[in-house]
Amino acid sequence: MFENISEKLNATFKKLSGRGRLTEQHLDEGLKEVRRALLEADVHFSVVRDFLENVRSRSLNTEVLQSLSPTQQIIKIVDEELTQILGGDTKALAVASTQANHTNVIMIIGLQGAGKTTTAAKLALHLKKQNLQTMLAAVDLQRPAAIEQLVTLGNEIQIPVYKEGVKSTPLITAKNALNHARDNDVDCLIIDTAGRLTIDEALMDELLEIQKEANPIEILLVIDAMTGQDSLRTAEEFNAIVPVTGLILSKMDGDARGGAALSITSITNIPIKFMGVGEKLDGLEQYHPERLASRILGMGDVLTLIEKAEETIDENKAAELQKKMQRAEFNLEDFLEQMQQMKKMGPLSQIVDMVPGLSNLSKQMPQEAFDENQLNKTEAIIQGMTPTERQKPDIIGGSRRKRIANGSGVSPSDVNALINQFKKSQKLMKQLASGKRVDPKTLFR
Secondary structure (H helix, E strand, O other), X not given: OOHHHHHHHHHHHHHHHXXXXXXXXXXXXXXXXHHHHXXXXXXXXXXXXHHHHHHHHHHOOHHHHOOOOHHHHHHHHHHHHHHHHOOOOOOOOOOOOOOOOOOEEEEEEOOOOOOHHHHHHHHHHHHHHOOOOEEEEEOOOOOXXXXXXXXXXXXXXXXXXXXOOOOOOHHHHHHHHHHHHHHOXXXXXXEEOOOOXXXXXXXXXXXXXXXXXHOOOEEEXXXXXXXXXXXXXXXXXXXXXXXXXXXXEEOHHHOOOOHHHHHHHHHHOOOEEEEXXXXXOOOEEEOOHHHHHHHHOOOOOHHHHHHHHHHHXXXXXXXXXXXXXXXXXXXXXXXXXXXXXXXXXXXXXXXXXXXXXXXXXXXXXXXXXXXXXXXXXHHHHHHOOOHHHHHOHHHOOHHHHHHHXXXXXXXXXXXXXXXXXXXXXXXXXXXXXXXXOOOHHHXXX
């Protein structure tokens, strides 16, 4: 996500910081590189123009150029201006009341292929985590497969799905779904509407009918982030007829450029409320412009990392694990449990990007360091061990290594490498627990 922009911005700042005292010429040279990076990322030219004008005018302030750390001052200005073009303040989802017989209706709209149905299920899971009783309504009758897809996704996250089948009409299905939701004191009803390959009059008439009947508190347009400038046109065309209240950018993790996110709010004036960051149903993040700007500049996103940890990590188990580590009793069983919890937080590469300082460092590391397959291999090896072997890996000899390797589909040397690495980790924990100074030169001999 934003890899290209992030790399080029940081290269520009590094060059500026090497100048010592900055001049207006140095600043213009740096901004020329920033302009090229943003245009290559498919950011709309008018957004690039306004952004650079604001950064330049603020950076030419005498106090900035003559300060002891002019580059840091300019980075701060860029951070603030990036936050503004990304949307400024966080726009929360509107959920009015959770009283009996009051149901908040959310319409999900968009073109086919944008990930609309999957996004509806992701949003339902997000609301469920907020302790809101949620229901999905399958109103996309253009594709019979969409109904079954939504039912399957609903079963996976244990959220009911209202459906009537293709013999009904979208308007009748939406109306009956709302009545059913009210009768069952559902807090939020998410209506998955039909899409088209292109915007047409029939689609818009259908959406307007449903809007009039259901009176949604939110109409969220799902946009494929990877479509670049096309996403701007799609948002403008939908919003010209249907009053879109917010955007959800899907497939953000697959877009290394990020032009849609950096352009769409400035051009359409529609706030982004969520972004899809993975194929799994928990891969939906609330959109925070200031946090995203921080990620782009390689400064991490600690708040989102904390929120992900709070969602996935059991506090009691974490406290128990801390005591084990202090007593140097951490074993492979604990390691497996921690690894599985970390995987729930999302891809390792995304987690690293949220840690201040690590995002830039990670670019210098081999790609296999963030290979999810390597984590899966490690998990398979530990699962191939008996409980006793996980607690006492010292008992694993040649025959046991061969058995574990055969059972987990790896080589005995892979098993040996994992055990050796774990022993080094145990050594580190014992030294830390004893309060001794850790010498990095001798630790892993």
